[in-house]
Amino acid sequence: MPPIAPRVRLLAHTPNALSLIYAAFRQCYHAGFAGDMWDRLAAGEIEPDKQAAFVTKILASGHDSPIEHVSFTFAAEGVSRALTHQLVRHRIASYSQQSQRYVNASDFDYVVPPRIAAIPEARERFMSFMAECATAYRDLRGLLETSGRAGAKANEDARFVLPQAAESKIVLTMNCRSLLHFFELRLCERAQWEIRALAGAMRDLCRQALPVIFNAAGPKCARLGYCPESADFSCGKYPPAPAARGGKKDGLLKKKS
Numbered sequence: 001m002p003p004i005a006p007r008v009r010l011l012a013h014t015p016n017a018l019s020l021i022y023a024a025f026r027q028c029y030h031a032g033f034a035g036d037m038w039d040r041l042a043a044g045e046i047e048p049d050k051q052a053a054f055v056t057k058i059l060a061s062g063h064d065s066p067i068e069h070v071s072f073t074f075a076a077e078g079v080s081r082a083l084t085h086q087l088v089r090h091r092i093a094s095y096s097q098q099s100q101r102y103v104n105a106s107d108f109d110y111v112v113p114p115r116i117a118a119i120p121e122a123r124e125r126f127m128s129f130m131a132e133c134a135t136a137y138r139d140l141r142g143l144l145e146t147s148g149r150a151g152a153k154a155n156e157d158a159r160f161v162l163p164q165a166a167e168s169k170i171v172l173t174m175n176c177r178s179l180l181h182f183f184e185l186r187l188c189e190r191a192q193w194e195i196r197a198l199a200g201a202m203r204d205l206c207r208q209a210l211p212v213i214f215n216a217a218g219p220k221c222a223r224l225g226y227c228p229e230s231a232d233f234s235c236g237k238y239p240p241a242p243a244a245r246g247g248k249k250d251g252l253l254k255k256k257s
């Protein structure tokens, strides 16, 4: 059960993504039928640059639901259960995660937070606790099997001693609109480091595949030009929200002492 590094791969995305988004946008503003326009797009009659310019212009107006027609599917491994618990809170998405019932975790891998890894004493304590968890898991699994609960039935109870650091594998699908929202939240400088790294890797893959939508993808402050967090939570890269600059206090979020 060694420490493990994260890996994310783009498995697939909706084919003809730019043309599909273009056709969906055009259907909103055009008297003709997108079904007929699709043939013209397939025949190359409308240049990709022209499609991209149209999509960019309409997106800038705030009309963004047509980009929901294109989805991206990723596979991630080497990420912690702490990460996947945060990830699956994003509801406008689909997930398929490795089961801790059907997969025996006797030799589970785990993620070591870099700041813990950087302190030799902390790293050693962390690793020894991982070894204790694995021993407890195996012991409990063995006892459960002896009592007649084999395979998945033993795993499903023994897993209660697995740590949040335990490695997981997950396949996820999000449409472009949901991805942009995910990136706005999770690419914030102050987002938790592991999910921020995953979001960064996913954003890079999206940019390569569909730059017209994802070139500008980033934290919310980059789009707004100000930090939507209260002053206590801002990284300081952007100025506070206009209301906060006017002296209005955000009474909802207070820094915990």
Ligand SMILES: Cc1cc2nc3c(=O)[nH]c(=O)nc-3n(C[C@H](O)[C@H](O)[C@H](O)COP(=O)(O)OP(=O)(O)OC[C@H]3O[C@@H](n4cnc5c(N)ncnc54)[C@H](O)[C@@H]3O)c2cc1C
Residues within 6 Å of the ligand: 089, 090, 091, 092, 093, 178, 181, 185, 186, 190, 191
């Ligand atoms: C910095 C940070 C700190 C966080 N801290 C905590 C925490 O301490 N505790 C905690 O529980 N969570 C926490 N979260 C998770 C957060 O509350 C969200 O659950 C998560 O970010 C998913 O965001 P979302 O709901 O916007 O995304 P999605 O679920 O993908 O939803 C996308 C959008 O769809 C709309 N939507 C979806 N479902 C509904 C609905 N039922 N009703 C109305 N509109 C809906 C909303 O506009 C929403 O923004 C944190 C997130 C961040 C980024």
